[in-house]
Amino acid sequence: MDPALKEVWLALLRTMLMIRRCEEQLVKFYAAGAIRGGCHTYIGQEAVAAGVCAHLRPDDVVFSTHRGHGHALAKGVTPHELMAELLGKATGCSGGRGGSMHLFKPEVGFMGSSGIVGPCITLAAGGGYTARLLKTDRVSVAFFGDGAVNNGAFHEGLNMAAAWQLPVIFVCENNLYATEVPFVKATRNPSVASRGQAYGLPGLEVDGNDVVAVYQAAGEAVRRARAGDGPTLLECRTYRIRAHSEGMREVGYRTPDEVNAWKARCPITLFEQRLLQDGVADQLEIERIEAEVGAIIADAARFAEESPKPDPATVADHLYSQTGFHHA
Amino acid sequence: MRELTFVEAAREGLAEEMARDGRVFVVGEGIGARGGNFNTTLGLYELYGEERLRDTPISERGFTTLCTGAAATGSRPIVDFMFIDFLTDAFGDLFNQTAKLQWMSNGRLKMPIVLRGCIGVAPQFGAHHSGNYYPFFVHIPGFRVVVPTTPADAKGLLKTAIRCDDPVLFLEHKALLNLKGPVPDGEYLIPFGQATVARQGQHVTVVGIAYMVKEALRAAEQLAAEGISVEVIDPRTLAPLDMDTILASVHKTGRLLIVDEDYAPCGMAAEIAMQVMERGFDDLDAPVQRLNGAFIPAPYSDAFAPGLVPDAASIAAAIRQLLAE
Numbered sequence: 001m002d003p004a005l006k007e008v009w010l011a012l013l014r015t016m017l018m019i020r021r022c023e024e025q026l027v028k029f030y031a032a033g034a035i036r037g038g039c040h041t042y043i044g045q046e047a048v049a050a051g052v053c054a055h056l057r058p059d060d061v062v063f064s065t066h067r068g069h070g071h072a073l074a075k076g077v078t079p080h081e082l083m084a085e086l087l088g089k090a091t092g093c094s095g096g097r098g099g100s101m102h103l104f105k106p107e108v109g110f111m112g113s114s115g116i117v118g119p120c121i122t123l124a125a126g127g128g129y130t131a132r133l134l135k136t137d138r139v140s141v142a143f144f145g146d147g148a149v150n151n152g153a154f155h156e157g158l159n160m161a162a163a164w165q166l167p168v169i170f171v172c173e174n175n176l177y178a179t180e181v182p183f184v185k186a187t188r189n190p191s192v193a194s195r196g197q198a199y200g201l202p203g204l205e206v207d208g209n210d211v212v213a214v215y216q217a218a219g220e221a222v223r224r225a226r227a228g229d230g231p232t233l234l235e236c237r238t239y240r241i242r243a244h245s246e247g248m249r250e251v252g253y254r255t256p257d258e259v260n261a262w263k264a265r266c267p268i269t270l271f272e273q274r275l276l277q278d279g280v281a282d283q284l285e286i287e288r289i290e291a292e293v294g295a296i297i298a299d300a301a302r303f304a305e306e307s308p309k310p311d312p313a314t315v316a317d318h319l320y321s322q323t324g325f326h327h328a
Numbered sequence: 329m330r331e332l333t334f335v336e337a338a339r340e341g342l343a344e345e346m347a348r349d350g351r352v353f354v355v356g357e358g359i360g361a362r363g364g365n366f367n368t369t370l371g372l373y374e375l376y377g378e379e380r381l382r383d384t385p386i387s388e389r390g391f392t393t394l395c396t397g398a399a400a401t402g403s404r405p406i407v408d409f410m411f412i413d414f415l416t417d418a419f420g421d422l423f424n425q426t427a428k429l430q431w432m433s434n435g436r437l438k439m440p441i442v443l444r445g446c447i448g449v450a451p452q453f454g455a456h457h458s459g460n461y462y463p464f465f466v467h468i469p470g471f472r473v474v475v476p477t478t479p480a481d482a483k484g485l486l487k488t489a490i491r492c493d494d495p496v497l498f499l500e501h502k503a504l505l506n507l508k509g510p511v512p513d514g515e516y517l518i519p520f521g522q523a524t525v526a527r528q529g530q531h532v533t534v535v536g537i538a539y540m541v542k543e544a545l546r547a548a549e550q551l552a553a554e555g556i557s558v559e560v561i562d563p564r565t566l567a568p569l570d571m572d573t574i575l576a577s578v579h580k581t582g583r584l585l586i587v588d589e590d591y592a593p594c595g596m597a598a599e600i601a602m603q604v605m606e607r608g609f610d611d612l613d614a615p616v617q618r619l620n621g622a623f624i625p626a627p628y629s630d631a632f633a634p635g636l637v638p639d640a641a642s643i644a645a646a647i648r649q650l651l652a653e
Contacts, residue, residue, distance in 0.1 A: 061401055063397065094432060094433060094434050095434035097431065097432055097433075097434055098432050098433075102432045104432065104433035104434065104436060104437065105436075106400075106433065106436050106437055107436070111397075111400055111401065111437065112400075112429065112432065112433060112437070114424075114425070115424075116420070116421075116424050116425070119393050119396075119421050119424070119425050122389075122390050122391075122393035122394045122396075122397065122421070123393055123394070123396060123397030123400070123425065124397060125390075125394045125397060126393065126394040126395055126396060126397020126398035126399070126400070126401065126405075127397050127398070127400070127401045129394060129395075129397070129398045129403065129405075130397075130398045130401040130402050130403040131401075132379065133350075133351065133353060133379055133380070133398070133403050134351070134402060134403065140397075140401070152389060152390070153389070153390065153393065153421075155390075156385075156387040156389060156390025156391075157390055157393075157394070159385060159387065159390070160384070160385065160387065160390055160391065160394060163385070164382070317435065318430055318431050318433075318434055318435030319430065319431045319469050319470055320430070320470070320472075320494050321430065321435075321438055321439075321492070321493035321494050322493075322494075
């Protein structure tokens with residue numbers, strides 16, 4: 001195998017493992033009461049963030065949703081900053097202002113996750129508008145779930161991006177449930193990808209648990225966007241393994257059999273098997289990556305726990321670009 | 329000094345800022361080759377083309393949030409809503425995204441976006457083209473709210489709005505658009521948070537919001553003949569609000585009337601009156617009074633027009649009553 005391609009493959013594995021191990025640590029923090037409020041893990045969906053973000057440069061922008069830990073990590077937020085944010089620490093990527101659903105690191109093009117479903121689609125269209133206006137070849141990416149595609153933001157965002165040929169990749173992670181409402185009960189048309197045609201942009205369905213499939217489809221979408229050929233809609237069919245949010249009841253809307261069937265299609269296990277079968281990597285190489293990621297996560301957890309809390313006197317900072325304008 | 333209409337002066341400010349900064353662009357319905365329903369962009373499309381004067385589909389929520397994303401990533405959008413009523417479709421994203429992104433990102437994202445449109449009850453425009461809505465935005469942390477009343481202020485404040493890194497609501501009352509006034513030559517900017525004393529007086533302070541400044545000045549003129557000296561204050565920006573100028577005036581006159589054609593509950597008068605209570609109670613010789621538009625959607629028929637919003641006559645009557653306290 002081409003050594004450059006092998007490097008890409010192993011980087012995909014490393015990103016997916018980083019997300020998985022980080023989420024597992026966050027689950028532990030949540031169970032211990034160190035994290036409060038919403039905590040939407042990305043376990044089971046790692047191939048999507050890894051496969052898409054592998055094509056992005058630091059100056060490309062990503063707008064994410066409430067289930068955004070994986071997107072943040074894949075775009076360059078460190079597990080240290082992510083964990084510190086969820087523990088409410090000053091060293092968190094949002095300085096403790098955001099928490100799980102409001103992660104920001106514009107320095108690496110991670111423009112934020114959101115507790116409101118839908119706006120990331122139109123925000124990303126705006127990122128594409130800036131790229132065009134400033135005559136750059138940057139691209140803008142929206143990650144969102146199937147829950148967002150029946151929101152007006154999807155219609156308006158895709159329509160404008162297509163009408164103006166903006167360099168945007170709309171990545172729908174169809175994990176089959178909007179919170180706990182099955183997608184098939186929320187729409188008559190179960191294919192998100194087919195909706196692209198309605199707006200005049202390509203819509204592709206890919207196996208969201210196959211990181212190579214995601215990587216290849218996203219590569220073409222990013223290439224098109226950079227070349228000025230307009231937006232693409234990618235529907236990645238995947239599944240969230242854990243509850244919608246940590247601590248939420250897991251009954252009444254899906255069966256253990258369904259969850260187990262998807263667990264058997266773990267994107268990381270599938271990819272590791274493929275790497276071994278194709279002779280891209282041997283067990284030792286995979287174990288080395290596992291160990292490296294494990295050490296980083298352990299260090300990140302320690303960092304997050306030991307970091308100081310933000311100074312409460314700074315809570316109103318950054319409400320406005322200049323100080324001295326508070327009127328209340 | 330030369331005279332321009334409010335619209336001409338604001339457009340001159342916009343043209344200067346578009347020439348100065350290539351990151352500035354305008355979106356809206358009919359703001360391209362057509363030049364805007366209210367001529368807000370007339371002649372600019374020929375200079376800058378469609379990327380900077382973008383005609384939009386009727387997707388107010390969509391293009392407002394698109395511009396929020398654009399502002400977060402380094403451009404400087406101006407959303408021209410035509411009628412500000414059309415902005416209401418975008419309330420959710422304005423409050424949850426536009427207003428909060430700077431703060432949530434710990435100050436690493438900026439939000440240089442201008443949201444402009446016409447406000448105000450005008451004859452027979454009806455319930456969907458007559459709104460004011462500014463108290464919503466004054467209430468939410470993160471916005472700046474600008475209500476110019478003169479052509480000169482419209483230009484200087486719009487230029488400040490476009491250079492501001494925060495979301496700015498720039499609200500233009502329909503009744504002001506074609507009024508002429510002196511406009512200085514050359515470039516100038518007017519800072520936010522500085523009220524003007526539109527007319528000096530001794531007996532009573534009237535704070536007018538937007539077009540109500542004009543009606544208050546008219547009332548003051550009438551009352552001068554009766555020997556009543558009215559001071560009229562134009563806040564110019566509602567967020568930030570220049571309470572110091574209002575308090576200094578109340579310190580002098582001892583009486584305060586706030587005139588706002590928008591609805592009374594939780595409105596600007598409630599806020600100003602409370603702040604005067606907090607900081608200037610001892611200066612008051614009478615309870616603060618307010619005069620507001622009727623608490624109903626704007627009706628169509630001219631039969632409903634009398635008393636719908638304050639005018640010079642009702643303001644003069646309210647002042648006489650306040651002086652009798």
